[in-house]
Amino acid sequence: MEIKVVKTDHLKPKPTGALGFGTYYADYMFVYDYDEDQGGWHDARIVPYGPMEMDPASMVLHYAQETFEGLKAYKAKDGRVLLFRPEMNARRFQNSNKRLSMPTLPEEDFVQAVNDLVKFQEDWIPTGEGESLYIRPFMYATEVAVGVHPARSYKFMIILSPVGAYYPEGVNPVKIYVEDEYVRATLGGTGFTKCGGNYAGSLAAQVKAEKLGYTQVLWLDGVHRQYVEEVGSMNVMFKINGKIITAPAGKTVLPGVTRDSIIHLLKDWGYEVEEKHLDIKDLMKAGEDGTLEEAWGTGTAAVISPIGELYFKGEKVQINNFKTGELTQKLYDTLTGIQWGVLPDKFHWTHEVK
Template identity: 70%
Template structure:
């Protein structure tokens, strides 16, 4: 249990127009901050303070060696006007796993959830109420020790910032064209693919740029060892409906264990779908597309929730899915999951945490 002090400010920002929130354009009035120092016995000084620039020494290790991790989740207004989170303890646990891989200390699950809840509660007037809007929550942590030697830092900062958001894609939920990448690699067994560390994202930009140059919206990553099996799409997990089976990559070290991924797989199993978490060869995927057995495909992630795939491109071959329209299962999954998240549908697995 953290002892969180609050430092109030008299000067609050004007709230933005809810019809043009975008994604990450506005930040709220306050942020959460807590420090970890080896020579002070670990975590100390939990506080909610006015959102303001950080003072960072130019030698600070995060700017050189990228010892940094983050999470992403959302707060929603339910129909009764209450504030709710969606499975925040999964984000807490995943950040623990990220931090362990990056040799960083981490918050206890209950402290992480307490910090998120306390900041969201403090900033609840910022949670938008318009359809499809929410308050995006960004916990992150980085090495704050100054130094040019390469070693795990002895001091860190953990922060949470908040930004009211609309749809991640300005055009809303609409099918996108996917470029299957066979040159650049996102992750490899023994690397950091299963973590939300900054380096994974910096390293992924080049392939995204290449896909866009070819007229595609996102990259579908293959495994780094054999460039044979499909893994993720952009910074999302990806699922395929082949015949009557949903197939997705297993989380065995290279694929991010997505909260949305896990939730959708659970919902699909609830509905009686056959779900396979297995290595899917890209050749099998393209053959299924060629033969009309690849009915639908969709990316899953907290930011966008779901991103329908309209077309796949691999080595000169194009496969169009469901006439480039959002498929019925994709739409049903989106409606169901967002219905639970916004408190409009029953929550059989107790995923929702009402916090005020």
Template identity: 80%
Template sequence: MKIRFEERKDLKEKPTGNLGFGKYQTDYMFVMDYEEGQGWHDARIVPYGPIEFDPASMVLHYAQETFEGMKAYKAKDGRILLFRPEMNARRFINSNKRLSMPIIEEDDFVQAVEEIVRVEKDWIPTGEGESLYIRPYMFATEKAIGVHPSHSYKFIIICSPVGAYYPEGVNPVKIYVEDEFVRATVGGTGFTKCGGNYAGSLAAQVKAEALGYTQVLWLDGVERKYVEEVGSMNVMFEINDTIITAPTEGTVLPGVTRDSILHILRDWGYKVEERHLAIDDLMKAGHDGTLQEAWGTGTAAVISPIGELYYKGDVVQINDFRTGALTQKIYDTLTGIQWGDLEDTYGWTHEVK
């Protein structure tokens, strides 16, 4: 894929201090257009700035939009590393297929990510736990008021230097279990990364925050019985020395971090079960002490220990609201691989040269 470059005259001043998450954007962005009959064309890296499109653009009316979340890391030896970018490319393909949007081939997706990271390499922060967050996304641009798949699209990649996703950092968070609203059902879009999934989750997030909880744990959409995932993360529980996480059967996002951790845990000899776990059984395990540790997994937060669950007025604390030894070991191992501090025996890191 040929990518042209448009240089900007004045570069931004890079932020210092607490970066937060998603507050700052880099100097450039990758852009590529799609027209039915022509395909993808005009791949370019241009100065970051506003996007102009028609008020009748179909994304504004029928929500054809997908995205991904990735990071670039700067190793102590100066190498720039991506983490399993091919998995993000494949998930992006599956999301776009589900929303009747054109796909971007895996090699082209990875090339586009590599190129914008190469251009913005000086934006990769080097503080503890810091990285360059990468947000590839696609949306419908056809000017039309009518329900049908758009005939034109725009694919963009923007980047943001970030610190910890949660203000708590790698410290336990409090989770509210949602029993009124539904995130996903079989046959829907739960396995995709599309904006609609997140828009539909905000009402529950507001409820959770009003009660002093950081995130929402969703139950299945049919029986409201089985644990699925947290709003921005997959979730895992250690009960009686067994790691349990929801299966990816169409309602749970197939997370890159999730898959990586399951590989690591199995290699460490842990019993891992990808199965349905009833919320009543989870709360019971919390009360009788067999729920040993719990954590969320995702690109943004990497690992987020769970210290408390709230369900219908019932509250359980996990591991005395402390980060568990296994949770910490997983975090240290995975981030060690991602930042290049530990040997990558899996071949997951992808160097940008």
């Protein structure tokens, strides 16, 4: 893939102070057009970040053919710029796009686009403790039509946002509301994809949980409303009697890159990891009798998010006295250590940007 560069003299000042998440955007973005009439993908380019023209009848505004990915670039102490398993994002993006009847992008083009844009915007990678450059690849339908059909034209884009440490005051447990009304995904649906519709549909539960004093929701399956699936927009894992349990990914559950990496680490350390449908009643019982030793969410933004309390239908259980568990902390330290190039990378997960 040949990538053209269109330069600008109007560079923005770099942000100072707290970065937050998705508040600032880098000077440049990547754009790639797809047109069925023009043989597919064409005109890969790095251009100044800025608004695009959008016809009000563009299909993305009506039928939500839109998918995205999320990953980060890290500046190592030795100056190297590191990505974490970008090929995993490329493959998941292909699976999302197939399910949404959208065109796919070759894995090597996805990784090259991310690599080249990050290289070009290397000075946008923040270097404060826990800071990184969030990378948001996304694709959406651009055809101008209000008839319902797979669009014939799309845009694939990548934007960059310098983000702050997720836990500026150290890793801390959160309170989770087990959602028994709203459903995120069901078999035969889009649960395994990163498509916009999954997120729009999940907001009502998040708003409800926050009103009740909880940070995130825990989703149950759509068929029985009984089996644990995800937590907010993260995968979720439980340490029960020394064994780690997490929901199987790929159908109703997103196959998280962090999830997969954590499973590798755990197995490498000798833990038994079982991917199975855990009954919420068994989980609450394990919380009550203390066999539920630790619980955590996994995702790109937070890496690891310890869970300190679960609420389900009037019943509450505390996990590890609302303290971050030993294994939870070790997983966080190890994975972030590999991501920032501090710890050895025995699984060859890091991709050096060149």
